[in-house]
Amino acid sequence: MATCLLLGGCSAKSKIDGAAVDIGITAQSSQSLFAEIGVLAESSEARFVTAGDSDGATEQQEIQSAASVGVDEQDSIIDAASGIRTSLHGVEDVIPWWATLVGRAAIAAAVVAVLIFLWRSGLLSLIRSFVWSLGLLIPKRSKREVELDLKAMSPESPVTLRESVAAKRASDPAYAAAYENAKRNKT
Numbered sequence: 290m291a292t293c294l295l296l297g298g299c300s301a302k303s304k305i306d307g308a309a310v311d312i313g314i315t316a317q318s319s320q321s322l323f324a325e326i327g328v329l330a331e332s333s334e335a336r337f338v339t340a341g342d343s344d345g346a347t348e349q350q351e352i353q354s355a356a357s358v359g360v361d362e363q364d365s366i367i368d369a370a371s372g373i374r375t376s377l378h379g380v381e382d383v384i385p386w387w388a389t390l391v392g393r394a395a396i397a398a399a400v401v402a403v404l405i406f407l408w409r410s411g412l413l414s415l416i417r418s419f420v421w422s423l424g425l426l427i428p429k430r431s432k433r434e435v436e437l438d439l440k441a442m443s444p445e446s447p448v449t450l451r452e453s454v455a456a457k458r459a460s461d462p463a464y465a466a467a468y469e470n471a472k473r474n475k476t
Contacts, residue, residue, distance in 0.1 A: 320363035327356035
């Protein structure tokens with residue numbers, strides 16, 4: 290279960306999309322800050338000019354220029370993040386071979402676990418009996434044995450019970466072993 294959550298949560302496409310959104314939001318915030326810095330530098334420049342401080346006024350002009358460049362750079366970053374999100378529509382996540390293998394192994398293990406549970410709890414025998422009662426999935430060997438037994442029981446058939454037992458012993462080693470064991474125990 291943890292593996293499925295781990296494998297399901299590692300979509301590179303989603304991570305790239307989320308990062309592009311975060312970059313765009315951060316760039317918009319920085320752009321606003323650069324614009325505020327430019328406005329503050331412009332108002333400060335006027336005060337420096339009024340005070341007669343030409344060095345301070347020059348510094349404020351440089352700050353305004355840098356803030357303007359910062360706003361333009363943030364525009365470029367916002368456009369690039371938007372381009373990444375647009376281009377992302379042509380990208381598909383690729384599931385690694387090992388993740389597919391782990392998923393299939395987990396499914397196989399679950400199927401085996403269910404079968405073992407059904408077998409050990411006795412429910413598998415109940416299911417098998419139900420399916421056989423519907424006439425489905427009956428083994429061919431059992432069908433042949435029944436046909437031979439029905440012939441042996443029929444009064445007009447030349448097949449005897451001895452022939453039926455001999456056929457069962459020849460076709461089923463387990464039946465033959467059980468027959469020999471019962472024969473030894475009886476005598």
